[in-house]
Structures are given as C-alpha cells and as structure tokens.
Amino acid sequence: MPFNIRIMGLALALLITAAVFWTSKNQSLQAPDVSFLTITGQTLQLSSFKGKPVIVTFWATDCAVCVKEIPDLIDLYQTYRDKGLEIIAIAMYYDPPNHVVEMSKAKQIPYHVALDLRAEQARAFGEVRLTPTTFVIDADGMIVQHITGAFKPAELSRLIETLLVTTRPL
Missing domain, CATH: 1.20.5 (Single alpha-helices involved in coiled-coils or other helix-helix interfaces)
Structure with a gap:
C-alpha cells in the first residue's frame, strides 16, 4: 500500500x-434524580428543582481547593438565588459529618449542604471520586457542564447568567 x-x-x-x-x-446528559439528606435533616429531591438552574458540587472538608471555592459559591448563590439558582454541596462519603457541619457553620454556608454517607450520589453522578467535582444543571434537568477540579468563578457566573436568561417560567 x-x-x-x-x-x-x-x-x-x-x-x-x-x-x-x-x-x-x-x-448534555440528564441529571440523575437523586435525593439528598442535608446537614439540617432536610431531604431534597433533585427533580424538585426542575425549572431552576442547579449547581451540584462534590467536596470534602480536607480538600484545600474545595474550601477555597466556598466563598465563590457563596457569592454565586447570593447573586443569583433570587433569580432561581440553587446550590447543593455534597460532602463525600469519607468526610466525617461533624467536620462537614463545623465547616458549614464556620464558613456560614447559605446554600444546601448534604451528606453522601454511602456514596450513593457520587455513584449516581458517574462514580465521582475527585474533589471538587461540580455539575451545572439547567432548568430542564440536563447536565450542561461537568468540572473536575477548580472552577473559574467568572466563567461559572456567565454560564449561570445564560441559564437564567434561557430558563422558562414554570
């Protein structure tokens, strides 16, 4: 040849x-319809946020990058929550619940913080093992962004703004 x-x-x-x-x-992939147990004892169903953009981030209290991202997530939440943004921070299964609660209080986290005690949510989102891992879900429940490692706050903010503009009222 x-x-x-x-x-x-x-x-x-x-x-x-x-x-x-x-x-x-x-x-885009359909986000799994999982339920979360928050550190306040509330059970949330991901599908209950349909019609809103949602950030789901997997983190750990011993992950320096995760802890560094908390102020950026707080800023995003405070900027866009009144427009419909929801954030769920899921602590990895190996993170002791008391550490998660202590850090959430110390950092004054205003968004939902959930525990994944049996790694069920991590499995549902594709065997998440690395932290931070962040998923951005649109109003239709589709994963439009999957970020492993640190996110760029300005880029994530632009994406959220775009999703809020394209979100249809329920």
Whole structure:
C-alpha cells in the first residue's frame, strides 16, 4: 500500500475519532434524580428543582481547593438565588459529618449542604471520586457542564447568567 494512502487513511481515522469525541463532549446528559439528606435533616429531591438552574458540587472538608471555592459559591448563590439558582454541596462519603457541619457553620454556608454517607450520589453522578467535582444543571434537568477540579468563578457566573436568561417560567 502506498505511503500517501496510509497517511490519508490515518488522517481520516483521526478526524473521525475527533468528531466523535467532540460531539459526545457537547451532548448534555440528564441529571440523575437523586435525593439528598442535608446537614439540617432536610431531604431534597433533585427533580424538585426542575425549572431552576442547579449547581451540584462534590467536596470534602480536607480538600484545600474545595474550601477555597466556598466563598465563590457563596457569592454565586447570593447573586443569583433570587433569580432561581440553587446550590447543593455534597460532602463525600469519607468526610466525617461533624467536620462537614463545623465547616458549614464556620464558613456560614447559605446554600444546601448534604451528606453522601454511602456514596450513593457520587455513584449516581458517574462514580465521582475527585474533589471538587461540580455539575451545572439547567432548568430542564440536563447536565450542561461537568468540572473536575477548580472552577473559574467568572466563567461559572456567565454560564449561570445564560441559564437564567434561557430558563422558562414554570
């Protein structure tokens, strides 16, 4: 087989692979309809927030990046909660509940903080193991952004603004 044909075949295979990867990364996935037990004893169902954008973030009290993101999440929540934004911070299964409660009080976290004592929510969201891992869910319950590691506050704010503009009233 001539060398040029092999190169063209390889280039075509790479283009097809890139196209499949690109389209799969841009497809939104339905968020799992899970329930959360908050540190205040409240049970929340994710589907009850349909019609609103939701940030679900997996975190741990011993994760420096997670703790560093708390003020940014508080700012986002305070800026957009009256427009409909909800935030649920899910503490990882290995995080002692008393540590989660203490940090939530110390940082004066105003949004929902939940415990994932059996890693059920982490499994439902695709085997979340790294913290922080953040999911942005639109008003239709679709995951529109999945961020592993630190998020960029300005980018997340722009995304929330876009979702709030496109949110249909219930």
